[in-house]
Amino acid sequence: xxxxxxxxxxxxxxxxxxxxxTLYRIKIERDQIQTVKRNVQAKDCLISLRKYIRTERESIxxxxxxxLQEFLDYLAxxxxx
Numbered sequence: 093x094x095x096x097x098x099x100x101x102x103x104x105x106x107x108x109x110x111x112x113x114t115l116y117r118i119k120i121e122r123d124q125i126q127t128v129k130r131n132v133q134a135k136d137c138l139i140s141l142r143k144y145i146r147t148e149r150e151s152i153x154x155x156x157x158x159x160l161q162e163f164l165d166y167l168a169x170x171x172x173x
Contacts, residue, residue, distance in 0.1 A: 141167075 145152065155163060 137170075 152160075152163070
């Protein structure tokens with residue numbers, strides 16, 4: 093086999109592997125960006141929840157069992173978004 097053919101095939105394989113690695117890196121970075129966005133949304137949600145609980149602490153502590161269960165169900169559904 094001629095050396096030029098070996099070099100061409102090897103270079104082609106290296107370029108292909110680099111292209112595939114670049115595509116995979118783009119996918120990983122896209123997933124990281126989505127995770128950061130979800131973390132920011134979760135942090136904002138927690139801040140709002142803490143503020144609400146501080147404001148309504150007394151009324152929450154006076155809730156009867158049924159009202160408290162409905163409130164907890166509401167919070168569970170709110171966290172699923």
